[in-house]
Amino acid sequence: MKFKLNIVVAVVILAVVGIFWVIPLYALLVGSIKSLADTMSSPLLDLPRELDLGTIARAFNLLAGTMVNTAIITIPAAFIAVTVGSIAAFGIYLKGGKVADYLPPLIAITTYIPYQALIVPLITLIRWIEEATGRLIVLYDTNYGLFLVFLLYYTPMATLLMFIFTNNLPREVIEAALVDGLKPMTAYRRIALPLLSPGYVAALIFILINMWNNFFIPLSMTRGYEKHVTLKIFSYVGQAGTIYNEMFAAALIGSLPPLIIFILMGRYFVRGLLAFTGGGR
Amino acid sequence: MPLKNVYFIPMIIVPLVFVTILWYGIAWNLYLSVTSYSVYNPRFEFVGFKTYEDLFKFRGGEFVIAIVNTIIWAALLVLLGNLVGLLIATAIFQFESSKIRSGLISFFIYPLAISLVASGVIWRWLFDSIKGFNVYLTKLGLSEIQWLSGYNALWSLIGVSVWIYGGFIALLYLAAFYNIPRDVIDSALVDGADALTLMVKIVIPHSKLGLLLGTIFSLLFALQMFDLPYSVLFTNPFTMTIVIYMYNMFAYMIVNISAAACIFLIAMSAVIVIPYATYGIRKWILKVI
Numbered sequence: 001m002k003f004k005l006n007i008v009v010a011v012v013i014l015a016v017v018g019i020f021w022v023i024p025l026y027a028l029l030v031g032s033i034k035s036l037a038d039t040m041s042s043p044l045l046d047l048p049r050e051l052d053l054g055t056i057a058r059a060f061n062l063l064a065g066t067m068v069n070t071a072i073i074t075i076p077a078a079f080i081a082v083t084v085g086s087i088a089a090f091g092i093y094l095k096g097g098k099v100a101d102y103l104p105p106l107i108a109i110t111t112y113i114p115y116q117a118l119i120v121p122l123i124t125l126i127r128w129i130e131e132a133t134g135r136l137i138v139l140y141d142t143n144y145g146l147f148l149v150f151l152l153y154y155t156p157m158a159t160l161l162m163f164i165f166t167n168n169l170p171r172e173v174i175e176a177a178l179v180d181g182l183k184p185m186t187a188y189r190r191i192a193l194p195l196l197s198p199g200y201v202a203a204l205i206f207i208l209i210n211m212w213n214n215f216f217i218p219l220s221m222t223r224g225y226e227k228h229v230t231l232k233i234f235s236y237v238g239q240a241g242t243i244y245n246e247m248f249a250a251a252l253i254g255s256l257p258p259l260i261i262f263i264l265m266g267r268y269f270v271r272g273l274l275a276f277t278g279g280g281r
Numbered sequence: 282m283p284l285k286n287v288y289f290i291p292m293i294i295v296p297l298v299f300v301t302i303l304w305y306g307i308a309w310n311l312y313l314s315v316t317s318y319s320v321y322n323p324r325f326e327f328v329g330f331k332t333y334e335d336l337f338k339f340r341g342g343e344f345v346i347a348i349v350n351t352i353i354w355a356a357l358l359v360l361l362g363n364l365v366g367l368l369i370a371t372a373i374f375q376f377e378s379s380k381i382r383s384g385l386i387s388f389f390i391y392p393l394a395i396s397l398v399a400s401g402v403i404w405r406w407l408f409d410s411i412k413g414f415n416v417y418l419t420k421l422g423l424s425e426i427q428w429l430s431g432y433n434a435l436w437s438l439i440g441v442s443v444w445i446y447g448g449f450i451a452l453l454y455l456a457a458f459y460n461i462p463r464d465v466i467d468s469a470l471v472d473g474a475d476a477l478t479l480m481v482k483i484v485i486p487h488s489k490l491g492l493l494l495g496t497i498f499s500l501l502f503a504l505q506m507f508d509l510p511y512s513v514l515f516t517n518p519f520t521m522t523i524v525i526y527m528y529n530m531f532a533y534m535i536v537n538i539s540a541a542a543c544i545f546l547i548a549m550s551a552v553i554v555i556p557y558a559t560y561g562i563r564k565w566i567l568k569v570i
Binding site: 005006007009010011013014017018020021023024025027028031043044045084085087088090091092094095096097099103104105106107108109110112113114115116117118119120121122123124125151152153155156158159167183184185209212213214215216219220229230233234236237244247248250251252254255258259261262266267269270273274277278279 | 283284288289292293295296297299300302303304305306307309310313365368369371372373375376383385386387388389390391392393394395396397398399400401402403404405406407409411412413416417444448449452453456475476477494498501504505507508511512513524527528531536539540543544546547550551553554555557558559561562563567
């Protein structure tokens with residue numbers, strides 16, 4: 001076999017650069033299983049002298065409620081955003097013409113403009129809705145409010161992602177079915193959705209992970225640190241001192257759901273990521 | 282046969298309403314930014330550009346610091362992100378097995394799968410002067426670095442942002458590499474090009490789309506930078522970005538100043554976003570114009 005110099009160089013480059021990708025993950029895992037005594041005395045990257053799973057167990061107990069709450073908000077929100085988005089993308093695809101020329105760029109602009117810039121009007125709108133309904137509808141600091149705001153921000157993004165995938169549907173097949181009298185929504189369910197399913201999963205995973213990891217929306221929309229997992233992790237940062245094991249265990253536990261999804265379904269996340277740039281079909 | 286509106290409108294109505302609300306939000310920001318509405322003066326009096334004058338003077342010109350920091354952040358993230366991304370992509374591209382390639386790129390993308398707050402927690406401790414990197418620098422006989430003091434904090438956190446987005450940019454380059462027609466590469470190989478020549482003369486020059494997208498998204502991520510600096514150093518002036526400033530003003534209920542900062546941010550983003558969304562995607566990616 002020929003000696004492949006380029007592979008050797010590639011391995012060296014990846015090892016040198018990759019060490020910066022290994023260290024944080026390693027620090028997170030090692031830091032989470034250190035005992036209090038170890039944490040007080042040993043630096044971050046030293047191996048623990050004894051295995052202490054108590055920190056992780058405590059972090060799990062402290063985070064479990066918030067994580068369930070985050071899941072209750074983000075899982076339905078991600079499903080609805082992607083379903084609504086895929087129907088809309090399919091509609092735009094079928095409509096074609098000027099609509100398909102102008103609507104996707106408008107949706108793309110909405111997706112790419114920094115969403116944080118809309119927080120003032122959004123909170124103002126929410127206050128107005130609360131007052132107009134005599135506080136019958138309360139959106140600030142509630143799960144419903146978080147859910148709605150996630151939907152508001154992520155549905156346009158989901159539409160954009162799904163538009164990338166609907167663009168590849170076989171037009172002749174679908175149009176023939178419509179000519180035969182199939183309703184568009186039936187065509188969506190019977191023909192488009194099965195063909196779109198890899199794209200649907202990619203968009204779903206991408207948006208779910210983004211919602212789970214979102215910090216700005218829960219920070220602006222709620223009081224305290226209990227309603228969303230990123231707030232809970234953030235609440236540890238404020239604690240002074242040198243006890244990093246508790247923080248690391250919280251960061252680890254809070255990051256496990258997206259990490260596990262990423263490890264199991266990474267290629268869908270990558271497809272979603274590429275679709276987010278407008279490409280990657 | 283175009284779809285009839287009676288079917289079309291119900292299919293797109295929800296995203297359309299949401300997009301309209303978000304656009305209305307931009308207009309509302311614009312309106313707030315020319316009023317005097319804030320906790321000090323809770324009335325919608327029209328004051329025109331005075332808010333923008335105040336924005337630059339308020340709290341000793343903190344907004345100017347935020348703009349400068351954000352611009353530095355954007356410039357360095359574009360530069361370093363593209364360098365690191367290109368390096369990683371080039372190295373990964375040397376492997377022929379698609380399993381190895383996708384495994385490696387996933388590994389470099391994992392920072393995007395965890396929240397920026399969690400990354401902030403980890404890196405805050407790695408930068409800790411007593412327990413972090415410094416311990417090991419001292420052991421190696423190197424001098425300690427105060428990672429998070431003064432402007433060092435900005436450089437350190439820019440480094441972390443390269444770590445967060447480097448894998449993503451590598452992915453963009455890798456996608457561009459894969460799109461190079463196979464015969465272009467094959468004919469270079471037939472001509473006896475070695476791996477380095479192939480990369481420098483053929484593959485990288487054919488990957489302008491990677492550079493373009495890497496630059497556009499680095500700029501956008503830098504303009505949106507909030508979670509990372511806020512979770513590591515809160516409102517530290519050395520790592521204050523436009524979004525942190527804007528959030529801070531919002532939290533203090535100085536609404537008009539916050540809205541004016543928003544308009545600034547939107548205008549800066551629009552310079553990149555509007556050409557990309559209206560022209561770039563269709564031209565370079567969907568290839569329909």
